[in-house]
């Protein structure tokens with residue numbers, strides 16, 4: 112059974128069809144890239160998968176559960192338990208330190224554990240910067256903290272919307288390496304990107320255009 | 336680390352690291368709490384303060400001997416014990432006696448009292464000079480001072496004659512051959528004196544009357560009219576008023592002669608009953624009232640002159656509400672001390688009504704200030720919420736339930752409320768103290784209970800003020816985070 116299955120979903124804002132009858136399947140442990148021009152509906156789709164929005168029509172099956180019918184409260188529970196989110200603008204709580212930002216995610220999920228949070232920061236190479244506030248970190252470092260925060264609760268699915276959009280080459284590679292590690296550990300990854308290099312790192316690329324799936328490309332070079 | 340620890344860590348971090356905005360919210364709560372605790376302090380202190388103010392209008396409780404019992408310093412002290420000591424502003428004993436001023440052959444009402452208490456129960460007394468502090472000093476009413484022409488520093492002789500001896504007492508002296516002397520008030524309260532000698536049968540042998548104080552050619556004639564005087568010879572004591580025909584046109588003087596004879600004592604005893612003392616005038620008293628026609632001296636001085644320890648009345652100034660006052664008054668009357676207490680209603684009534692109005696005003700201002708504080712805190716928190724939209728969206732995206740968001744904001748709000756309340760309780764006391772000193776001219780006591788009350792009320796106000804902002808926060812859509820707004 113697929114981890115995620117979108118069945119004919121549409122999202123309609125008044126006249127505009129942000130998503131128009133989209134069907135996608137993502138297997139457990141798969142690494143999928145989503146590409147498409149601006150306004151093609153990538154973020155809209157991520158919001159729906161991430162349980163932060165509901166489709167106007169269609170079904171979304173996550174682990175066999177149709178989340179398009181669930182209550183707001185249930186959606187929050189599912190998001191907290193199964194999904195790790197990484198955003199284009201490295202969103203951090205500005206008045207909390209790096210390690211505290213990671214712990215916030217633990218706090219809502221289960222129990223804050225500073226040691227574990229520090230370990231996660233170590234994994235993204237920022238253990239020494241744990242006590243620094245976001246304003247004292249570079250953009251790339253902030254994004255790495257966000258990756259640490261996304262993986263701290265061991266989610267089944269990591270959703271990343273333009274995770275490298277604001278990063279330089281070096282930081283982009285660090286993040287991609289982290290994704291590879293996560294993939295190897297069996298985490299399912301869905302990464303929205305404009306960057307063909309980032310897309311090529313994935314097993315499969317889904318291209319959206321005008322709210323529809325224009326094409327799917329299997330990455331022949333994956334793993335090489 | 337426990338969830339609670341992390342919760343506190345997040346809240347304190349939010350407050351400490353985002354100081355400027357939180358400072359405004361803290362300040363508005365602190366200001367509100369200051370006014371609240373300040374006004375409540377004043378609200379509860381006003382009765383005491385106002386009471387003290389009203390006490391300047393004089394005594395509000397009068398103690399009198401009941402029936403045949405006598406009022407003495409001892410019974411007064413016992414009566415005072417039924418009232419809490421701190422409520423008694425002053426308690427002044429008074430004994431009124433007429434004293435003669437031999438040098439002018441005039442008599443004046445003199446009051447024996449305690450001057451330290453007088454200044455408390457009759458603060459409106461205006462003294463030119465000083466209150467007496469030592470023995471044999473007097474305070475002379477302005478009216479008397481004007482008539483007899485005494486000034487501060489002059490001295491005057493006052494003497495006490497016991498004219499009001501009862502017939503039973505006098506009868507002990509009615510022995511054969513006795514020489515008796517007596518006096519009584521005649522026309523216009525002027526005193527006339529008689530000298531009587533008794534024969535071997537204890538009947539009147541001769542009589543001499545000094546009626547020079549009576550009206551010339553009318554009352555004064557009782558001393559010289561031979562027909563009138565002859566009526567007394569051979570009569571036994573006591574005289575019956577009907578035995579003696581009054582001198583035409585001088586009924587009062589005639590009656591005074593009969594009274595004087597009937598109360599006359601043997602010369603030796605009578606002399607012993609007359610005491611004279613020289614007094615120094617330390618001050619002239621003006622009040623605009625009847626007090627100006629009295630001479631005031633220390634109670635001990637008067638007691639020495641009269642040889643009596645009784646009091647006529649005690650004036651009390653008691654600081655208490657109308658109901659309490661009524662209660663105190665009843666307890667004194669009912670204490671079985673032979674003392675009856677009554678309240679000076681005019682003073683206590685106006686006190687109660689002014690107090691009521693003042694407290695209503697303070698209450699109103701407090702409510703308005705609390706409302707304004709709530710609006711201010713609410714507005715600030717609203718700004719805080721919109722400022723932190725992205726953070727709230729992020730928290731929700733990370734899995735925060737509506738409940739946790741609510742809890743976090745409420746936590747921050749109540750923390751601010753508690754801190755502001757603590758600050759306000761302290762500042763409020765300072766505020767109340769300043770107001771009290773400026774308006775009432777006296778300091779107030781710190782109410783320890785007010786500290787927790789202010790803190791709790793401030794927290795409650797903060798909690799209520801946060802409700803609308805929290806509603807806003809909970810409604811924030813986590814999707815804004817992905818949209819990168």
Ligand SMILES: Nc1ncnc2c1ncn2[C@@H]1O[C@H](COP(=O)(O)OP(=O)(O)OP(=O)(O)O)[C@@H](O)[C@H]1O
Pocket residue numbers: 124127128129147148149150151152153154155156
């Ligand atoms: N809340 C909304 N109300 C109305 N229209 C919306 C709303 N959210 C998104 N849209 C519209 O839906 C379309 C798809 O938006 P979406 O954010 O998914 O694009 P995107 O593919 O993520 O673009 P980008 O690459 O620029 O991030 C856009 O035309 C957008 O204007």
Ligand SMILES: [Mg+2]
Pocket residue numbers: 153154155272
């Ligand atoms: Mg987008």
